[in-house]
Amino acid sequence: MTKVIGKAIVYLLLVAGAIAMFLPFLWMVSASLKTAGAVAKLPPQWIPNPIEWGNYKVVWESVNFAGYAFNSTFLVIIELIGTLLSCALVAFGLALFDFRLKKPLYLMMLATLMLPFQVTLIPSYFIWKSFGMLNTYYPLIVPHFLGGAFGIFLLHQFIKSLPKELYEAAVMDGYSPPGIFWIIYLPLCKPALAALSVFTFMGAWNNTIGPLIYLQDKKLFTLPLGLLYLKGNSEVDTSLLMAGAVIITIPVVAVYLVAQKQFVQGIASTGLKG
Template sequence: MTKTTPLFIRIPIYLLLIAGAVFMVFPFIWMLSTSLKTVGAISQMPPQLIPNPLNWENYATIWSKVDFGRYTWNSFLLVALEMVGALLSCSMVAFGLAMFKFKLRGPIHLVMLATLMIPSQVTMIPTYFIWKEFHALNSYYPLVIPSYLGSAFGIFLMLQYLRSLPKELYESATIDGCSPPGIFFRIYLPLCRPALAALGVFTFMGAWNNTLGPLIYLQDKELYTLPLGLLYLKSENVNQALLMAGAVVTTLPVVIVYLFAQKQFVQGIASTGLKG
């Protein structure tokens, strides 16, 4: 749709988009509203969209009594470790596949893409027993180490972007005497910022919202992440206001990261040719 599109066509489309946006945003607004209500105001009819009074004690309660501060720190620690591993490993593997020619490059690329077709539920039980043999249960190792081994989606995303860059950069740097690691870190990695931003957002969202992995491998409450903290909060049969306060704390970082990285994220997706 462009500026030359007739007004009678644009107006219904704009109204439809606005209605869709309100439909998508309203659950988050209601979650925030409920998190600021008192116990009595939750079941009040008609329901209040703007609570009166605002009850900020719900947030203080989950941070002090349910130890959401520790869960938040654990989540940020895990996300940071996984993002470093994913960005570094995926970009390095993609750089090797894009720049170096060797006999097994085609089969390796094909096998890597084939792993995208395998559901994670298929490998869940064998992977659990592997980590059990390494005595790594009830620790962050099963959650962090796989990110340093690369992921098929991340490698594919970085590979598509690297292929769009001119290979003359690599040839020129080689003539100037720069080593492959130097070419990667000094030239290509800075040029891959849009793709790295897109992969970083995907990694952040996957690691931050990961519930099944921590649920399988973590037993001690001191190691819980925010998604497990929400499950624990729900199991304690707390009121809905406290539960929604926990949900706001869990959701807010993802929204903030996406808002700050939105431009680079969209640019990275567009440049790699991926479509949602």
């Protein structure tokens, strides 16, 4: 009986937490479908009456959200390719090869996870400025082709969980290390790659500080910058802001729901072996 009560309390707390997290999203969707005056009504009107679908059309067309969506999609695809390839290559090398200073280098890489990104923000800005690459996508794209500590660690843990005999058998069959990586290990890393893809997608899609610092041309703006631009317009009401926020949020929710199984499997499997 005590166990049943304990489980019931846990489930109630989980349900209460889920509702608390879902309510802001519900209000955002509701506000995006209201007229300008209905948003500020008290008590709040959860079901819009009338429903104003035109808010999405106004945001999509008049504020160039279509162009911002294309820019965001382009950056996300390139950053995904760079992150997955570079992190997988480094993790493969660290997991299966022994070389001098391997452990210190690995620990130094992990130590970068403790550094807030604000610490390197100003030096990075001046480095890209010295290269004359401000107001371009290079500062946002290039770092993703140089690996990342979190992604390398995630894939390293997954590869270490695979039997070492797999690599030895492939060598005996005549495969070279690049061939072993592409043909054998990369397909086996799909769960971990899926988890890293979700993390990378969310980070790249919602990235605001990077584009805000490096981009000045409105034609290069991403969706988060478009929303900031929309917010800075004094003539724009809250319902249009919420419509823009819904447009940005929907792809993130959709990607997570589609890749949820692989995401959970990838996160769980990376802890099998240290």
